[in-house]
Amino acid sequence: MREEKEVFGVMMRIIISSAGRRVYLVTWFRQALVEAGIEGDVYVLDHDRRAPAAAAADGFRQLPPYTSGEYADQLLRTVDELRPTLFISLNDCELTALSQGLSTRLRERGVVVPCLEGASHRAVADKLRMSRALTRIGVPTPRTALLSDTEAVHALLETTPAVILKDRWGSGSSGLLRRTSEQLRRWLATDSATRSDLGGSPDDELVVQPDVVGTEYGIDIVTPVRGGPVAGVLARRKLSMRNGETAAAVSVDSSPFAGLAAMLADGLGIQGTADVDLMLADHGAASVVDINPRFGGGYPFSHVAGADVPHFLVASTLGLDPHPRWNTYRLGHLGAKHEGIIGFESSPDGSAMGASHQEGAASWTARAVQTT
Structure with missing residues (x-):
């Protein structure tokens, strides 16, 4: 050693x-x-x-x-x-x-x-809190209800043909299930003592969201390690997933996500890097579906395309100027784990x-x- x-x-x-x-x-x-x-x-x-x-x-x-x-x-x-x-x-x-x-x-x-402070971390760790917190700061995100809140769930089912269920405090797509709205209505109509369980979690630990139709993207928001304005945004279009983590992706221009990144960094107080999952609906609106205030499974695709966040974080920690091209990368670069x-x-x-x-x-x- x-x-x-x-x-x-x-x-x-x-x-x-x-x-x-x-x-x-x-x-x-x-x-x-x-x-x-x-x-x-x-x-x-x-x-x-x-x-x-x-x-x-x-x-x-x-x-x-x-x-x-x-x-x-x-x-x-x-x-x-x-x-x-x-x-x-x-x-x-x-x-x-x-x-x-x-x-x-x-x-x-x-x-x-570099990590989120208490209230901000709770807001991203809890999918229900996240939906409410992002709505308050004007960031688009799917409408979210607890499975145990049957009135809110039925109201949501009236607005969408299909839904996603996932763990309220989940990580790595844990507990994720897709159901049609009609399937969930029938499930809710059965007697709670006899109906089959969804994913093995209690109803108040599962959230329901509309199944947004569109293309899934991942972005990294990078700020100084002690917090501050956004220093860089890296983006990729997801091509396939494995065990809740991106398995293949292609690098894309991050400029369409710059405004969203600035809102999230300011609203949450991001320090260092945060991994954000987005759904870009067919009509072009981006919706935040998950936030991980750390290196996520998508970052390697940006790194192999030319970005270098570890270099930036080292420089930021020591108060040094990073290499000016640390947040640039080749567009259209396909990566696979x-x-x-x-x-x-x-x-x-x-x-x-x-x-x-x-x-x-x-x-x-x-x-x-x-x-x-």
């Missing part, structure tokens, strides 16, 4: 928490440091010591699950040990914990933590170690992703 290095008297250490399978992000942040001439390293935190991203990092620390009462204290001890400059989380549940005061405790230690494998160095007891000796594997992953 490499020794600590310094830039401008300060160690530029990046922690990517809950990195899971996102080997490419670890690789791209490591490349951003090297290409900017900044000394530093990238550590991964995860509850799974075999998380693939751990093998691509300079170092790894295991954390308890978010549901554990030991999670927050262990995270703070780990941060005190590693003394990172930048802390990035890739998990919705962890971002919830950060928004409830944990990010403040990290910032008190001098760590930059693929399977890959990465090897671990192992200690004698079989536990995973960081990847200070995994340069070859990390570089191979970067090449494979970028040439797909």
